[in-house]
Amino acid sequence: MDLLRDNELIYGRLLRIEEPHLIERYNKALKAFGLRPVKLEAFHIDRTGFSPQVAEELGNYNYLDPNEVNRRFIILTPAQIDLPVVHTAFSNTSQLVYEFFSKNSRAIDALTIKDVIYGEIEDSVQKVEDVEDLLSINQVEFKVLSAEDVLGKAAELGKLVDRLKQEPEAWRDNAMLERMVELAKVCGDIRENALVPDQVIFRHNTFWTSHFGGLYVFIDPDMITVIGDPTAPGFRRSRPWQVSYLSIRDADRVFRFLASSGRLELPRASWLETSGYLEHRAEMIIRGLIHATDPQRDLVSADKVWLQAWIHNNATLINRDGNFPFLNMAKREVAQLGHLRLEDVFPLHRFLVVRAKPDHPDAWLTNRLISDFVPSDFISRYIFNKQGFYKDYESANAVWREDVVEILKTSYLKDKEAFREHLYGLVDKH
Structure with missing residues (x-):
């Protein structure tokens, strides 16, 4: 680290x-x-x-x-x-x-x-x-x-002030007045200092927790949705009328929940073509494939020309993986139709082309969940899911770690707010 x-x-x-x-x-x-x-x-x-x-x-x-x-x-x-x-x-x-x-x-x-x-x-x-x-x-x-104990002393002083106001003879109590002076030396004028x-x-609203290997709880007015490992103690055990349990391994059901609850920005030209989101996902996938096939390859100095040459020389591997060809298809369909039809899209591929709806209160948590289904995008993992990113990082070799750090430095760290707004439509988070 x-x-x-x-x-x-x-x-x-x-x-x-x-x-x-x-x-x-x-x-x-x-x-x-x-x-x-x-x-x-x-x-x-x-x-x-x-x-x-x-x-x-x-x-x-x-x-x-x-x-x-x-x-x-x-x-x-x-x-x-x-x-x-x-x-x-x-x-x-x-x-x-x-x-x-x-x-x-x-x-x-x-x-x-x-x-x-x-x-x-x-x-x-x-x-x-x-x-x-x-x-x-x-x-x-x-x-x-x-x-x-400034808090306790302030509360005591407040009670004595109230007594002085409410009891006509209280001002004759010298011991009480001396105590008030003593307390005021510590607390100051509590009428001015709250x-x-x-x-x-x-x-305690929607959240992710590290318990049981990582578990999400989304809270809606009529239903609580728990997403996690189904082997977690108590998973699917209680309140079926109020709590919906989804396995994090079930990409189809998780996606349908996020879409039906209005938490996803679905693939449309209005944001995809201006954000460069598909291009970003594609580059992350290619870098991941290069690392998987050649773990010692230094990608710090790899420019777009070199990456494009690698893509041409490794078409069979890329087609077998399927993610990069899918993104190219998605980009063409969005350009032609203005949107992407997801009905027949493989569940895991759907997570490649969506982001959290930026104005939804659960936007950051939703992007975190999406990143669990797109582990190749280490930039998204770092922004929204640092625990997941650090776990991935610890299991990587020294060459990959250096590549990851350099890419984060030259992209996200240069201007975090601008990067988040451009790619994810997010303006701020406390």
């Missing part, structure tokens, strides 16, 4: 923490979780406070996620809202933490001036043992604490 780290393809865009008082606060949060403090002079954190350097020193990459449920968080600064989440068992952790920051910005701004905020994203399950445990999570609550978070409960 060193090559990925050196090129900021793993643990990129994290926030460097090097100020001694912030490191001290972080260690206070670690001790509150029952973990030993670290001796690092600097480290990087993500939106949730996870640090790869801290994980390495502790020898535990799940130090903020011990049971891969009820995720812990450590907030040192409001600036964490703009960071990615790089280690999580649930795909919606990033969005939940973003919403917590957004809804409680005043409190977070005020609290982090004096203290570290830490706690758990708590739900109804302590440990995930089967699919039903995942389906029982409807909402989460941020259990918020602070190392110096130290208590306004919203801590959030909906």
Whole structure:
């Protein structure tokens, strides 16, 4: 993983923490979780406070996620809202933490001036043992604490202020007034500084989880759809009137679900011809075939002329694989008809020519699921399915790893937002 780290393809865009008082606060949060403090002079954190350097020193990459449920968080600064989440068992952790920051910005701004905020994203399950445990999570609550108990002191001060306002003789209580002065030295003027978070409960919507080898849960008004390995504990066991279970090996049923639920942008000239989507898929397929047949071939310097020559010289292999000829056929049909008829298309081929509907709330998760059916497109895997990408990367040889890193650097990393908008129609994601 060193090559990925050196090129900021793993643990990129994290926030460097090097100020001694912030490191001290972080260690206070670690001790509150029952973990030993670290001796690092600097480290990087993500939106949730996870640090790869801290994980390495502790020898535990799940130090903020011990049971891969009820995720812990450590907030040192409001600036964490703009960071990615790089280690999580649930795909919606990033969005939940973003919403917590957004809804409680005043409190977070005020609290982090004096203290570290830490706690758990708590739900109804302590440990995930089967699919039903995942389906029982409807909402989460941020259990918020602070190392110096600024939150508790602010709540106490608030109660004393209320008493002073409501009880005519309360101002004669010198002990109470002295306590209020003492608390105000810590909390400041709580009429101006909102130290208590306004919203801590959030909906737990559609998500992917790493449990049971990777499992998707899509939530619609009248049905929950679970997509995963059918050998997962509890798969197809409960609530058949409310939960639809689809095997991730059944490409036809998965595609039909995504299409019928309005999550797919079907192959039409209106977006295919301007995005270069089919051309992108074709190049990914050819690069994958070259690597499969010649694992030591260095493709870093391979230009379009060289690739075209390879295609001509390996027509038999390409036709046997079938994916590249299908894309050429699809491109011709779209040019002629304005769309592609999918009725008779092989199920796995359908995933080559669709993308998530950009304005659908589940667009990112849908693109992630599509990438599971198109593993040759490592750029899509990297953007939407980093766990899958890293797994693929670890199993590849050194030559392929260098090729992948160089292509990502010269394409996606040059301008991420522009790349996502052009190819997938996506403008932004928190």
